[in-house]
């Protein structure tokens with residue numbers, strides 16, 4: 701006859717085994733900054749640490765290391781009964797990543813702000829990832845295989861006020877408001893993590909950049925950027941914990 705203690709131990713062992721065989725949450729962090737080790741990259745690395753701290757797996761993809769193009773407008777992804785319906789038919793170095801992302805648990809779109817918008821490289825990537833999943837019906841219904849958790853990481857020169865008033869706008873009609881609304885049509889609503897007033901040059905005196913006050917930038921770098929990194933870390937933890 702099995703005694704009560706043995707029975708309890710067996711139940712606990714079963715639970716441990718179930719937990720260890722549960723699929724680890726996988727998050728893709730897509731970095732469109734060409735500069736490794738700078739603002740956007742540091743934010744991505746911090747987010748990844750948060751993911752890992754919560755027991756997930758974070759993978760940073762450096763878009764600028766890959767040779768790829770934006771949408772080719774072949775419309776194979778919209779061809780009724782076509783073999784590529786709902787998928788990007790164009791093949792290049794991001795093709796395997798697009799496939800892997802669709803079966804992951806979350807995606808982060810990390811971009812330096814260029815001309816008040818996501819970078820061109822990020823927008824090319826978003827065209828290839830999002831467009832095949834968006835149906836041309838009146839609601840632009842998503843046919844993505846999974847509704848992934850999402851976040852956006854933006855780093856930029858301007859202040860929070862300019863970012864919110866000009867790039868986002870209260871009704872989300874700014875360039876970045878629209879960028880986020882397309883992400884939300886396909887996946888979940890993105891959590892937004894920002895680093896404003898970033899440190900752009902290693903030595904401001906050497907560059908033609910008179911509108912920026914080097915001392916103010918240095919102060920921001922020392923006092924505000926560490927908080928931005930912490931926010932990215934916490935957001936990574938949150939995404940992997942849901």
Ligand SMILES: Cc1cc2nc3c(=O)[nH]c(=O)nc-3n(C[C@H](O)[C@H](O)[C@H](O)COP(=O)(O)O)c2cc1C
Pocket residue numbers: 733734735738739740741812813814815816817855856857858898899900
């Ligand atoms: C081509 C280009 C355009 C930019 N346009 C803007 C802009 O419109 N608004 C802004 O706040 N910062 C702008 N910036 C500054 C970058 O967004 C900012 O320095 C960012 O933190 C750089 O990221 P990184 O350190 O990862 O390269 C621009 C930078 C470049 C190179």
